[in-house]
Amino acid sequence: MAEAAVKETVDETQDLTDGFSLVIDAMKLNGIDTIYGVPGIPITDLGRLAQAAGIRVLSFRHEQNAGYAAAIAGFLTKKPGVCLTVSAPGFLNGLTALAHATTNCFPMILVSGSSEREIVDLQQGDYEEMDQLAIAKPLCKAAYRVLHAQDIGIGFARAIRAAVSGRPGGVYLDLPAKLFAQVMNADAGAKSLVKVIDAAPAQIPSPAAVKRALDVLKAAKRPLIILGKGAAYAQADDAIKALVEKSGVPFLPMSMAKGLLSDMHPQCAGAARSTVLKDSDVVMLIGARLNWLLSHGKGKTWGDAPKKFIQVDIEPREMDSNVEIAAPVVGDIGSCVQALLDGMGGSWQTAPADWTGAVKAKRDENVAKMAPRFMNNKSPMDYHGALGALRTIIKERPDTILVNEGANTLDLARGAIDMYKPRKRLDVGTWGVMGVGMGSAIAAAVETGHPVLAVEGDSAFGFCGMEIETICRYNLPVCVVVFNNDGIYRGDGVNAGGGSDPATTAFVKGARYDKMAEAFGGVGVNATTPDDLRRAVNEALDSRKPTLINAVIDPAAGAESGRIGNLNPQSKLRKK
Ligand code: ADP
Ligand code: TPW
Ligand code: MG
Numbered sequence: 001m002a003e004a005a006v007k008e009t010v011d012e013t014q015d016l017t018d019g020f021s022l023v024i025d026a027m028k029l030n031g032i033d034t035i036y037g038v039p040g041i042p043i044t045d046l047g048r049l050a051q052a053a054g055i056r057v058l059s060f061r062h063e064q065n066a067g068y069a070a071a072i073a074g075f076l077t078k079k080p081g082v083c084l085t086v087s088a089p090g091f092l093n094g095l096t097a098l099a100h101a102t103t104n105c106f107p108m109i110l111v112s113g114s115s116e117r118e119i120v121d122l123q124q125g126d127y128e129e130m131d132q133l134a135i136a137k138p139l140c141k142a143a144y145r146v147l148h149a150q151d152i153g154i155g156f157a158r159a160i161r162a163a164v165s166g167r168p169g170g171v172y173l174d175l176p177a178k179l180f181a182q183v184m185n186a187d188a189g190a191k192s193l194v195k196v197i198d199a200a201p202a203q204i205p206s207p208a209a210v211k212r213a214l215d216v217l218k219a220a221k222r223p224l225i226i227l228g229k230g231a232a233y234a235q236a237d238d239a240i241k242a243l244v245e246k247s248g249v250p251f252l253p254m255s256m257a258k259g260l261l262s263d264m265h266p267q268c269a270g271a272a273r274s275t276v277l278k279d280s281d282v283v284m285l286i287g288a289r290l291n292w293l294l295s296h297g298k299g300k301t302w303g304d305a306p307k308k309f310i311q312v313d314i315e316p317r318e319m320d321s322n323v324e325i326a327a328p329v330v331g332d333i334g335s336c337v338q339a340l341l342d343g344m345g346g347s348w349q350t351a352p353a354d355w356t357g358a359v360k361a362k363r364d365e366n367v368a369k370m371a372p373r374f375m376n377n378k379s380p381m382d383y384h385g386a387l388g389a390l391r392t393i394i395k396e397r398p399d400t401i402l403v404n405e406g407a408n409t410l411d412l413a414r415g416a417i418d419m420y421k422p423r424k425r426l427d428v429g430t431w432g433v434m435g436v437g438m439g440s441a442i443a444a445a446v447e448t449g450h451p452v453l454a455v456e457g458d459s460a461f462g463f464c465g466m467e468i469e470t471i472c473r474y475n476l477p478v479c480v481v482v483f484n485n486d487g488i489y490r491g492d493g494v495n496a497g498g499g500s501d502p503a504t505t506a507f508v509k510g511a512r513y514d515k516m517a518e519a520f521g522g523v524g525v526n527a528t529t530p531d532d533l534r535r536a537v538n539e540a541l542d543s544r545k546p547t548l549i550n551a552v553i554d555p556a557a558g559a560e561s562g563r564i565g566n567l568n569p570q571s572k573l574r575k576k
Helices: 002-008 019-029 044-052 063-077 088-104 117-121 132-139 149-164 177-181 186-192 207-218 229-234 237-247 270-279 292-297 333-344 353-375 383-396 408-416 437-448 458-462 465-473 514-519 530-543 569-575
Strands: 016-018 034-037 056-059 081-085 108-114 142-145 170-176 183-185 223-227 251-253 282-286 308-313 327-330 401-405 425-427 452-457 478-484 523-527 547-552
Touching: 016 019, 016 186, 019 044, 019 149, 019 177, 019 186, 034 044, 034 063, 034 437, 044 056, 056 437, 063 081, 063 088, 063 108, 063 229, 063 437, 081 088, 088 108, 088 132, 088 170, 108 132, 108 149, 108 177, 132 142, 132 170, 142 149, 149 170, 149 183, 149 186, 170 177, 183 186, 207 282, 207 308, 207 327, 207 333, 223 237, 229 333, 237 333, 251 270, 270 353, 282 333, 308 333, 327 333, 353 383, 353 408, 383 408, 383 452, 383 478, 383 530, 401 408, 401 437, 408 452, 425 437, 437 452, 437 458, 437 465, 437 478, 452 458, 458 478, 465 478, 465 514, 478 530, 514 523, 514 547, 523 530, 530 547
Parallel strands: 034 056, 034 081, 081 108, 108 170, 142 170, 223 251, 223 282, 282 308, 308 327, 401 425, 401 452, 452 478, 478 547, 523 547
Antiparallel strands: 016 183
16 A cells, blocks of 8 residues: 555656665765664665665674674764664664663664564564564664655654654664665655754753752762763763863762773772762762662662762653752753853862862772782783783773773773773673673774774673674774683683583683684784783784784683672572
């Protein structure tokens, strides 16, 4: 029916366009210049035609990794990252990444081809039959299906707005196979496209909210600012720096906000985390949620001292989600921080010196305590020895983008490697997902042109390792370091049943991940000492050649569940 209706309105004597072209034109019109995906029915030609039309189309080996790439592209650029997949299985493979993007407030659009609606809805067994729209809906911020070529423009406009406006998130766009072949008159098609104006409108906080927040801050004796990845995303770097410096308040960066202000900044309290969380009396959250990563704003981590929270966030429903927020400031971070700065005026009393002095002393003490551990040159390496080499490299090359996942490999690298510039640290995000590494590394290289250093646990790498071929194929400046401790958390686990199977957490001993890069024409290096590692990484970053370094880590060096063993019921039982 639908197709017949469309055909009736087509004048075949005039220039025609089709669904394929309209999808591509809608993306180009809105500045979408990169697609991450995996080809196949019904979107193979869409990829080809998009490439022919000048869109960069990166083909992955698995949709999940393409999806993670799109998610991080969204975080880095404030434009929706686009992931393109085939129907049912490809769609499902991409869906984890879409849910991850939504959870992390990254703008992303998962565009999937789908099967014939008439057959799917009667469940008559079409090729890759699945009601994808229904399945996607609960896992993303918005989901749309386009049935008619003349609605493609509107479909993309809605998807783009939903992804980037308000709290950003993942959007699903369902494009049934039949849509691509639909034809319409070219001029009518062009007119049907929508250029989205002001996709993420500024949201100005109310003056009363700003005043309330400043009153709370002014009365503080031990104030703290926590910067989250929402603050990094907002790209309001100068205003945030001005607010922190004008207030004189110590700041604590969440993982992906590290470097928003340099970790070397005199007010950075990263190395005094437990002290500032426990002892502060007023906490201003900027683009950070009081979720599990901040112990929900209560309990032992936060100490006994009564606290007042100021929260700056674009999502009003985030307020009071875990504890009472004394001063909610709802709006986009750029506008909110500017309003706070304006409200502070010319004569703002900076944070009390006894507090800032105490924080600085604690921080210096902790930094001094850790320093010698990063200097060891043991072989096999422990985490600190290996990370000692990498932290120096990032210090010397602050534009390098650091991708990081694993358990010990994540937790210890987060503390060890100081960041100097905004949006240079990409990691597992709110869910702590393993497998985001290669997608993130690829998108970071593609979107920014900067070299990427991906520091990966051997297990984490296993979730996405085949994309090393993608990195080699596109010749991307990505250096992957696999922290190879022969397993998950540790490589020395034993089979609790005494049988000949390996422990559930153990991998092949002495595996040589570096050979994987060689298989695809990249550079592979086996590094057994921090000196080897330093040399190999520097060489990779200088040459910009795809490189995979197998960093041999002592299988007994790690801790169960890294630093979040307290969340692991088994380890609690075992300790009894
Ligand atoms: P982290 O894990 O670093 O603490 P979260 O992902 O928990 O960060 O929190 C990010 C917060 O930032 C979310 O609550 C989201 O609504 C908010 N956010 C994202 N972008 C903006 C923006 N442009 N303006 C205001 N708030 C934003
Ligand atoms: C998608 C559970 C958390 S951490 C981890 C797993 C499997 C691997 C840790 O080992 P790795 O690091 O990477 O070798 P290291 O240095 O401690 O040895 N599936 C998904 N996500 C998560 N988080 C898991 C499983 C997990
Ligand atoms: Mg490991």
